[in-house]
Amino acid sequence: MKRIVLGVSAGIAAYKSVLxxxxxxxxxxxxxxxxxxxxxxxxxNATWEALSGNPVTSNVFDAVDTVNHVRLGQQADLVLVVPATADILARAASGLADDLLTGTLLATRAPVVMAPAMHTEMWQHPATVANTAVLRERGVRVIEPASGRLTGKDSGPGRLPEPDQIFESIQDLLSEPILAGRKVLITAGGTREPLDPVRFLGNRSSGRQGVALAQAARDAGAQVTLIATHLEVPAPHGVELVHASSALELREAVFAHAERQDALIMNAAVADFRPATIEGSKIKKRDEHSAPVIELVRNPDILAEIVCARGANDQLPPVIVGFAAETGDDQGSVLDYGRAKLARKGCELLVVNEVGANLTFGTDSNTVQVLFADGKPAVGAAGSKIEVARVVIGQLAAEINGHVADAK
Known part of the structure; x- marks a missing residue:
């Protein structure tokens, strides 16, 4: 059982908070x-009291003897604000504490989740955009509003998601911390291999899945280190952030941070090749017809290297998870290539997903199969990248616990 504070701000969507x-x-x-x-x-208030089984007030001067504006936040395992109006987002971002809810938000050290609901113009106003960004930077989970019918005849983004969707989205915060006390190292984003001072070879990775994995591992209680190459989305609050750019820099960072970690998740999209030489100045077009010939060399296989290195270094992670971004062809399916890669790499888990111009890279959703070196049946996951991340983290936790049991 969790102790939850449910803050409700004054919007028409408040009726959904009852559900x-x-x-x-x-x-x-x-x-x-x-x-x-x-x-x-x-x-x-009669509705809130009947369904919660607890007295309800918004006044800081009620039950003064229990110092509610501090006590409720201190005792909470989770604070939800549903719906969160533009006004409450602004007051929370500014650190105001002029009522019981905003005082509780300042006093709590529990995870905070806000589900905004308002008209489209208000949601998209620069002030609301800025306030939302501030809250997210402080570690508040702000659920994106749905798009649909609003008050009156209006329609657009700003609609409160349905209660069952909100409930499902916070399941990781309602469950026990399955990675409490564990250390997890995660790589994310796409590497860039420089050609000259202004150009590089890169890939379509946005880093969204790696960031979601870091968030899910953090929410599961792990101490997370995120090695980020190039991300199109912010890194989650509450993780140690290490920056890298090229495959060689990523390799150096992985080996520098991998010791004494319980798990390593190699999610970054690492370039297989890099230019053999990096020009010191911008490559010029010398005439209308000629083009430079760029020689490529292979990058190190970081995943295979660190798996191999465990044989001589027992401080390296006992559980290593690889990612395989694959496309099928007439020689085999995505899953065929995934199983072959798992056998070559030697890691404990391999997460396989199909990629393409409109698949996985840069999108907010993913479909994967988690493969296991010990031959367990594959586990599928589909949905938003955070939903997929929670499945992967769940399988990772089971694998870590299995290794600990084997060690005993």
């Missing part, structure tokens, strides 16, 4: 509801 409250209570959690002052215009 979320019921889901939380049916799952066995203790819920304290804190509505802002105007919520009673939409849903009255």
């Amino acid at each position: 979320l409250l019921r889901l939380l209570r049916e799952a066995g959690h203790h819920v304290d509801v804190i509505p802002t002052g105007n919520v009673a215009n939409f849903v009255g």
Whole structure:
């Protein structure tokens, strides 16, 4: 059972929070509801009290003897704000504490999740965009609003997701920390192999899946180090961030940080080749017809190298996860190539996904198969990249626990 604070700000979508409250209570959690002052215009306190089983107030001067504006935040395992209006986002980002909910947000050290709901113009206003960015930088999980029918005849992004969707999206925070006390090293993003001071060879990786893995591992209680090459999305709050650019720099960073880690997840899209030479100045077009000939050399296979290095160094991670971004052809399927790669690399798990111009790279969704070196049946996962990441982290935790049991 978790102790949850459910903050409700004054928007028409407050009625959906009633349904979320019921889901939380049916799952066995203790819920304290804190509505802002105007919520009673939409849903009255009697409803919140009946469904939560706890007294409800928005006034910091009620139950002064228990110092509610501090106590509720201190005792909470999770704080939800559903819906989060533009006003509450602004006040939270500014650190204001002029009512019971904003005071609780300042006092808590528990994870905070906000689900915004407002008209499209308000959601897209630069002030709301900036406030949302500030909250995310501080580690608040801000759930993207859905797109659909709003109040009146309006329609567009800003609609509160359905209660069951919100409930599903916070399952990792409601479950036990399966990686508590573990250290996990993760690589993410695409490497860039320089040609000259302004050009490089690269790939389509956005780093979204690696960032989602770091977030999921952090939420599962792990101490996470993220080696980021080139990301199109921010790294999650609460992880140690190490920067690298090329494959050689990534290799150096991996070996520098891999010792005494419980697991290594090699998610970065590492270039197989790099230019044999890097020009000191920009390559020029000398005439209208000629073009430079670029000689390529192979990059080191970082995954295979570190698996091999474990034979001489027992400080390296006992569980290593590889990623295989594959395309099928007339010689074999994506899964065929994945199984062959797992056998070659020697890692414990290999996550295989099909890639292409409109598949995986740069998108918010993914479909994968997790393969196991010990021959266990493959585990599939599909959905948003954070949903896929949670499945992968769940399989990783089971593998780590299995190694610990074997060691005993």
